[in-house]
Amino acid sequence: MSLRHGRPYLAIPGPSVMPDRVLQAMQQPAPNIYGGALQDMVETIVPDLKRVARTRHNVAIYTCNGHGGWEAAVANTLAPGDKALLLATGRFGHGWAEIAGRMGVEVEILDFGRAQPIDAARVAERLQAPDAQDFRAVMAVHVDTSTSLRSDIAAVRQAMNAAGHPGLLMVDCIASLGCDAFDMDGWGVDVMVTGSQKGLMTPPGLAFVFFSDRAAENRKRLSQVSYYWDWEPRAFPEEFYQYFGGTAPTHHLFALRAALDMLHDEGLEQVLSRHAHLARAIWAAMDRWGACGPMRLNVADPAHRSHAVTAAQLGAPHGTALRDWLTEKAGVTLGIGLGMAPPGDPAWHGFFRIGHMGHVNAHMVLGVLGTVEAGLNALDIPHGTGALEAAAAVIAEG
Ligand SMILES: *Cc1c(COP(=O)(O)O)cnc(C)c1O
Numbered sequence: 001m002s003l004r005h006g007r008p009y010l011a012i013p014g015p016s017v018m019p020d021r022v023l024q025a026m027q028q029p030a031p032n033i034y035g036g037a038l039q040d041m042v043e044t045i046v047p048d049l050k051r052v053a054r055t056r057h058n059v060a061i062y063t064c065n066g067h068g069g070w071e072a073a074v075a076n077t078l079a080p081g082d083k084a085l086l087l088a089t090g091r092f093g094h095g096w097a098e099i100a101g102r103m104g105v106e107v108e109i110l111d112f113g114r115a116q117p118i119d120a121a122r123v124a125e126r127l128q129a130p131d132a133q134d135f136r137a138v139m140a141v142h143v144d145t146s147t148s149l150r151s152d153i154a155a156v157r158q159a160m161n162a163a164g165h166p167g168l169l170m171v172d173c174i175a176s177l178g179c180d181a182f183d184m185d186g187w188g189v190d191v192m193v194t195g196s197q198k199g200l201m202t203p204p205g206l207a208f209v210f211f212s213d214r215a216a217e218n219r220k221r222l223s224q225v226s227y228y229w230d231w232e233p234r235a236f237p238e239e240f241y242q243y244f245g246g247t248a249p250t251h252h253l254f255a256l257r258a259a260l261d262m263l264h265d266e267g268l269e270q271v272l273s274r275h276a277h278l279a280r281a282i283w284a285a286m287d288r289w290g291a292c293g294p295m296r297l298n299v300a301d302p303a304h305r306s307h308a309v310t311a312a313q314l315g316a317p318h319g320t321a322l323r324d325w326l327t328e329k330a331g332v333t334l335g336i337g338l339g340m341a342p343p344g345d346p347a348w349h350g351f352f353r354i355g356h357m358g359h360v361n362a363h364m365v366l367g368v369l370g371t372v373e374a375g376l377n378a379l380d381i382p383h384g385t386g387a388l389e390a391a392a393a394v395i396a397e398g
Pocket of ligand 1 (some may be wrong): 014065066067092140143144173174176204
């Protein structure tokens with residue numbers, strides 16, 4: 001018998017849960033796009049986005065998903081033939097490298113594998129080599145959603161400084177912004193890319209590229225930047241439509257305004273500590289399940305785990321079996337494993353991820369964990385006991 005009828009829960013690492021307040025903000029007729037309230041609203045969105053990113057610099061808004069944001073960031077910083085160093089900790093790092101490569105950038109990948117964060121000492125070592133001054137940029141992913149690894153971005157900047165490296169530091173915060181602490185100006189980040197559908201609780205379809213004045217200066221050396229991806233008119237528009245390179249994505253903007261209000265009402269510090277607290281509850285449960293059976297957290301050291309997503313392995317075919325059981329029986333959808341085994345390989349079925357980014361609270365996390373426990377029991381997947389008690393104990397901490 002299925003028990004899934006009721007409110008479904010998409011517990012995947014993006015798109016994340018859309019709050020009712022965000023959905024309701026979208027329930028309105030097409031607004032006047034020539035001026036008035038919409039224009040005034042966009043002018044309030046820009047400073048609020050910068051507040052979340054902790055920057056006094058610039059932001060360009062694009063009507064696209066994160067992949068478009070990746071492309072926009074590269075289009076304004078790197079020219080065909082330029083060299084860049086990409087620090088990979090999972091599938092998304094490789095994805096960004098692929099996009100830059102297709103744009104003619106010569107990307108060297110420094111790969112830290114799928115279980116360890118960026119090692120700043122190795123970055124420093126690579127940047128001290130004589131040929132390293134050729135890198136125009138160092139690109140990194142703050143939280144790689146495929147592995148759930150979180151890397152120390154400030155340490156990457158320190159490694160660049162120690163090597164006297166003049167390149168731009170470019171960071172993908174698509175999974176992390178609004179979930180894991182990030183400080184663009186404090187950490188010396190030149191370019192940061194994010195999207196609407198993760199910590200920002202808005203439907204997929206908006207991307208944001210934040211850029212420092214130094215990055216804006218660097219852009220001037222490029223002989224051309226394509227019309228649509230050019231960040232200049234979007235960040236410094238003379239006409240309202242220039243914000244978007246065309247028609248404003250009206251309803252996404254209504255949604256985003258509501259989501260930013262929610263972040264503001266709760267308080268960014270509180271939002272971040274809520275994510276940290278809920279993440280610890282999930283890890284506590286997983287540690288207990290794994291004490292007796294095949295469940296393993298992908299990232300051994302809690303200091304390197306994201307607060308937005310948790311990747312785990314269960315062994316094939318248990319990962320897929322558990323996900324299917326939760327969808328069909330419990331109305332909960334868990335994330336697939338990404339980049340841990342090639343699609344088509346039986347090992348692909350050994351992984352799953354839990355998204356806990358954005359509009360997520362204690363009862364949602366305990367609900368997911370409770371249904372995972374039920375699924376492990378129903379499917380006879382060996383697991384340790386006491387997981388739910390352990391999670392509840394973490395939730396109960398002050
Ligand atoms: C989700 C995600 C992306 C890709 O975003 P899309 O909107 O799916 O294009 C890139 N990087 C990271 C770290 C992500 O979490």
